[in-house]
Amino acid sequence: MNDSNSTLYFRALAAFGLWLGFYMLALGIIAAMIALTWMQFAIGRVHPYLIFISATIVFFIVAAIIPRPDRFVAPGLRLSPDEHPE
Secondary structure, three states, X not given: XXXXXXXXXXXXXXXXXXXXXXXXXXXXXXXXXXHHHHHHHHHOOOOHHHHHHHHHHHHHHHHXXXXXXXXXXXXXXXXXXXXXXX
């Protein structure tokens, strides 16, 4: 590989690593919050405030990492070839 191809390769590798790290961090935080809630019930010392905070954090992280559809709205008026020939 020449220099420009290797630079592109390492940039692509870095982008993939950052993408993977972002999702692994998000899933790790979600797992930790669920484990915290589960441990409260297992031990028998349930704190409603911690359950509320954990559920809120999990909800917002899940809402942030799920991709939303990108809807395209065509700008301007709709033109048809019959009404506007050239």
